[in-house]
Amino acid sequence: MNDIIEARGLVKKYGDVVALDGLDLSVPEGTVLGLLGPNGAGKTTAVNILTTLLVPDSGSARVAGADVIESPGEVRKRIGLSGQYAAVDEHLTGFENLDMIGRLYHLGRKRSKSRARELLERFDLAGAADRPAKTYSGGMRRRLDLAGALVAEVPSLFLDGPTTGLDPRSRTELWGTIRDLVSRGTTLLLTTQYMEEADQLADDIVVIDHGREIAHGTADGLKAMVGGERIEVSLQSEASMDDAQRVLARFAVGELHIEGRTVTAPVSGGAQTLTEVLRFLDSEGVKLADVGLRRPTLDDVFLSLTGRVAESENDDPPGNDPSKTTQEAL
Amino acid sequence: MEKISYAFADGFVIAKRNVIKIKRVPEVLVSVLISPIIFVLLFAYVFGSSINIPGGSYREFLISGIFAMTLIFGAVLTGAGLADDMQKGIIDRFRSLPMSRSAVVFGRTASDVIYNVISLIIMTLTGLIVGWRIHNGIGKALLGFGLLLLFAYAFSWIMAYVGLMVPSVEVINNVSFMVIFPLTFIANTFVPSDNLPTPLRIFAEWNPVSAITQAARELFGNIPPGTPDPTVWPLQNAVSYTLIWVVIIIAIFAPLAVRKYKQANTKS
Structure with missing residues (x-):
């Protein structure tokens, strides 16, 4: 299959900070690549270059057949971008925003207008078409921004953190919209720090950290790579933490993860292991608030790859967060 | 060829967007409407009460200076508008679109001509109320207004460049006032420059603001009778000297501003 988006050895430095450190990407026609990583991993830098x-600083990239460095003008004709911050003009109405974008894609006066009407209808914004965008809710602005990326019916779309900061309902709605788009054959590169989002939307996932690829595969492939299931135990009191860790460490096939009073252990053997763990915990006198057995999520994938939790909302450089620690299995 | 027609078309689309914003955020328009009135009244009645121009009316002398000063201050809006745009996410959208790279700056300087026209109309009406008159016929007066607008347009390119360089809208007011105050006051705008101390007098004589003021006074017929003819070339040929500045400013600052826009990176 044809790669619509391909990047080779992308490097970008800001002074001493290495944002991208030799990133390769390829997205075949009609597929969705999820670029997954914590804040500061280099996702937005990659999108900005593409x-x-x-x-x-070095490396090369082609999008829809055009070279991003040699002929950026050609690339711009063939891409749609929807960024982390809704790139809409808040003083213009929804219609005026889309009409303006159509004109700037050089669709012509008539086509720009009809396309704007069409998209407002499709994104459920027709009722708000003639209201300035600043009166829109967060979810409506995101939809308008996404509609902006679709005005010219381009072959490749870049969505940089399309649902960052949205409430769960708007997020689910937007996912539906994106799925619908992809079913029409658009090639999509999506960046996200939400595992669930990549899991829901992406055919192929590249996990990056510190500007470098650390894993690559399908959601299922990555989960299989991490393997097994997870036992999650929440304790009633901090006092029995040591006992609980000792018991779980005996059954764990990887590192324990401790967050507050919850201990998570990767295990094999499923329900049978859970039964045994519970028996041991009981005999140690550990009182539980909650317990569960679950299949690994992409969160677990990220955790086992980097030793860190992915879904950090702050902009601090990724690193030592004292409230979240991993511990070697004993 | 296609490139040039797109540059105009895209600049027009951006200008249209800016005009819509003028309607939606009328606060800016209010200041554009009110500050010229304040300037005219303030200078006419405060300075006008104690300054006498032999053989003429100070208010008539003054108005062209106020026209020039107000239009130059108005150019700050161009810089502020661009600085504001550059902070918004919409710029990333623009930069990812196949639009002309000069459209955002061209569109901005074009749409801001509207502010200048409105401001000039308000000042003209206020001026007529306080006793300013046109003495050289409507044709020359229209040339005078045209020249003022042209000079303001050129000056807005300087401010466009400044607006793209500053980190935020707040900075641009401070930066520009430091430049604009001396430029508009060390000139013949409010008092004849003949009596200034020598270094200031020389600056004033070659200052383009003096030239545009002198040119406007000549075209409106507001040079007090009996005023000695200017002794320096820029003021003897005020219209030509102004036009030379207009060309030089645009030739330098339009490419600089467009280049700055291309380089500007909203993301760190």
Whole structure:
């Protein structure tokens, strides 16, 4: 299959900070690549380079057949971008925003207008079409922004954290919209720090950290790579933490993860193991608030790859967060 | 060829967007409407009460200076508008679109001409109320207004460049006032420059703000009778000297501003 988006050895530095450190990407036609990583991993830098907003220090990239460095103008005709911050003009109405974007894609006066009407209808914004975008809710702005990326019916779309900061309901709605788009054959590169989002939307996932790929595969493939299931135990009191850890460490096939009073252990053997764990915990006198057995999520994948939790909402450089620690299995 | 027609078309689309914003955020328009009135009244009655121009009316002398000063201050809006745009996510959208790279700056300087026209109309009406008159016929007066607008347009390119360089809208007011105050006051705008101390007088004589003021006074017929003819070339040929500045400013600052826009990176 044809790669619509391909990048080779992308490097971008800001002074001493290495944002991208030799990133390769390829997205075959009609598929969705999820670029997954914590804040500061280099996701937005990668998107900015592929959408011609930034020039890489080294490396090369082609989008829909055009070189992003040699012929950025050609690339811009063939891409749609929807960023982390809704890139809409808040003083313009929804219609005026989309009409303006159509004109700037050089669709012509008539086509721009009809396309704007069409998209407002499709994104359930027709009722708000003639209201300034600043009166829109967060979810409506995101939909308008996404509609902006679709105005020209381009072959490749870049969605940079499309649901960051949205409430769960708007997020689910937006996922539906994105799935619908992809079913029409658009090639999509999606960045996200939400495992669930990548799991829901992406055919192929590249996990990056510190500007480098650390894993690559399908959601199922990555989960299988991590393997097994997870036992999650929440304790009633901090006092029995040591006992609980000792018991779980005996059954764990990897590192324990401790967060507050919850201990998570990767295990094999499923329900049978759970029964045994519970028996031991009981005999140690450990009082439980909650217990569960679950299949690994992409969160677990990220955790086992990097030793860190992915879904951090702050912009601090990824690193030592004292409230979240991993511990070697004993 | 296609490139040039797109540059105009895209600049027009951006200008249209800016005009819509003028309607939606009328606060800016209010200041554009009110500050010229305040300037005219303040200078006419405060300075006008104690300054006498032999053989003429100070208010008539003054108005062209106020026209020039107000239009130059108005150019700050161009810089502020661009600085504001550059902080918004919409710029990333623009930069990812196949639009002309000069459209955002061209569109901004074009749409801001509207502010200048409105401001000039308000000042003209206020001026007429306080006793300013046109003495050289409507044709020359229209040339005078045209020249003022042209000069303001050129100056807005300087502010466009400044607006793209500053980190935020707040900074641009401070930066520009430091430049604009000396430029508009060390000139013949409010008092004849003949009596200034020598270094200031020389600056004032070659200052383009003096030239545009002198040119407007000549075209409106507001040079007090009996005023000695200017002794320096820029003021003897005020219209030509102004036009030379207009060309130089645009030739330098339009490419600089467009280049700055291309390089500007909203993301760190």
